[in-house]
Amino acid sequence: MLETRIDIRVEWSHCDAARIVYNPHFFSWSETGVTTLFEAAGFGLPDLMNSDPAYRGVPLVKCEAAFHAPARFGDDLVLSTTITRFGRSSFDMAHRFTRDDARVAEITQIRVWSAVDPDDADRIKAVAIPDPIRQALEAPRTVEVRTVWTP
Numbered sequence: 001m002l003e004t005r006i007d008i009r010v011e012w013s014h015c016d017a018a019r020i021v022y023n024p025h026f027f028s029w030s031e032t033g034v035t036t037l038f039e040a041a042g043f044g045l046p047d048l049m050n051s052d053p054a055y056r057g058v059p060l061v062k063c064e065a066a067f068h069a070p071a072r073f074g075d076d077l078v079l080s081t082t083i084t085r086f087g088r089s090s091f092d093m094a095h096r097f098t099r100d101d102a103r104v105a106e107i108t109q110i111r112v113w114s115a116v117d118p119d120d121a122d123r124i125k126a127v128a129i130p131d132p133i134r135q136a137l138e139a140p141r142t143v144e145v146r147t148v149w150t151p
Contacts, residue, residue: 003037003082003142004142005143006145010073012073020071029079033095034093041137042136045057052115053116055115060109060110061112065105069103079096080096088129090126091111113129114127
């Protein structure tokens with residue numbers, strides 16, 4: 001499966017009074033992992049929304065997190081994101097945060113491919129994941145997004 005790896009430098013604004021990363025930041029970073037994975041597959045989610053008026057994104061239907069070690073101001077983390085299972089319209093995602101290859105946190109998600117419900121335009125419904133997108137996400141490669149400068 002396609003995997004993306006994103007560098008994250010922990011900034012002071014990410015930390016709480018205990019001087020560690022405030023846990024909700026891991027969920028925000030996971031959202032970055034979602035959009036980056038689709039962009040790396042050649043299917044940016046904003047582009048898909050602009051090209052298909054019925055498409056409504058990949059809403060989150062289940063999320064679990066495990067925190068293994070604290071991350072602190074100045075730490076350089078790597079977020080690895082991949083899809084671990086495909087269904088007809090749903091898929092499971094894994095987001096793994098590491099520091100020097102040691103586990104910091106893991107977040108798993110279940111998401112669904114969605115579109116406007118043709119019977120009620122105020123609702124969305126799960127629809128089949130398009131084959132070209134699924135095939136691109138199943139490609140066995142890794143894309144690294146280097147965003148942390150090191151001397």
